[in-house]
Amino acid sequence: MVTDPVFEPVAFSDIPAWQNDDHSAAMAAFRVSAERMAKRPYTTKRFGAESALLAAAAARALSLSNDELPGGDACRAFFETWFAAHRLRLDNASGHDFDGFVTGYFEPEIEVSGEYSTQFPVPILKRPPDLVEIDDTTRPSGLPDDFFFARQTPAGLGEYYDRAAIENGALNGAGLEMYWCKSRIELFFVQIQGSAKLRLQDGSREESIVRISYDGKTGHPFTAIGRLLVERGELDAESISMQKIRAWLETHPDQATALMQKNRSYIFFKTIDHPKPDLGPVAAAGVPLTPMRSLAVDHRLHTFGTPVFVETRKPLPGDTEPFSSLMIAQDTGSAIVGPARGDLFIGSGARAGKTAGSIKHPGRFTILLPKAASG
Helix, strand or coil: CCCCCEEEEECHHHCCCCCCCCHHHHHHHHHHHHHHHHHCCCCCCCCCCCHHHHHHHHHHHHCCCCCCCCCHHHHHHHHHHHEEEEEEECCCCCCCCCCEEEEEEEECEEEEECCCCCCCCEEEEECCCCEEECCCCCCCCCCCCCCCEEEEECCEEECCCCHHHHHCCCCCCCCCEEEEECCHHHHHHHHHHCEEEEEEECCCCCEEEEEEEEEEECCCCCCCHHHHHHHCCCCCCCCCCHHHHHHHHHHCHHHHHHHHCCCCCCEEEEEECCCCCCCCCECCCCCECCCCCEEECCCCCCCCCCEEEEEEEEECCCCCCEEEEEEEEEECCCCCCCCCEEEEEEEECHHHHHHHCCCEEEEEEEEEEEHHHHC
């Protein structure tokens, strides 16, 4: 049961670092979502902006002239005019100013092949035809409430194969192999991120770039194997990072598969024709992500396209000041659960991955709601 958060109205002048943010960069990311909303508004979610009002604000953003976009003043004025700021708190108690949690994610880049070989033995699978989405009205009685995917069989809906079953061959022969990568560990982290940039080796000296994106999962809840390693005393909770988790897996090959299979959730992918190759992957909101401006949220609770001012209590890796920027809710993720939970999209490649894997900060979220929705 999700506890209803408190939405406390605040003035923009009371948001630290609001005036110093690059509002033109935030506007560029918002306009990417605005283009999507012009075709089809997003669905209003439990704690999110009302979609019709958000779409109206988005339409106004698309009408801004090219002369207004580069300068931050016009863009800042737009957000202050069309939105009202509400600080999200999990309760009214004092001392809960940074009661949210912020992590980071990125788009991996890996080498793949179109054919199986000893160098590329692990398949990247597309979505099986018998995997179907379910909700509270269609979920069979045997599945827990947190399952949103199931297997369609002649006898009805049931639990889908989990990671262990799939890796042990449950889907062999189904023709689902898209590409082949080098290891289960590599695929595991691609699945955690939900997308990847693939460098396809075709047997010649040249390679081509393919983008893949999330296209469903088995439905099992996400299990953080980093937490399991901490519980076992293998890693320290204070210094744990994605790099340390991966290093542990690679240096313990006899235990790696069994540990990864504790995360029963298994992700399937699709290839995408990327509309803006200079940006990040096309994510759950149907738009390409903007590094340092796109935010993954719990999409069961928040409406895609909503502007969110995110602040962290301590700096991100490599920075000297705490993070504070206006982000746009454009993605979601299995581990992003709860109203005060956000995942910052850092960018693509190994450098972005190093930064993303080290972010686990207390955070504060200020939601920008269309003014008519806040009144």
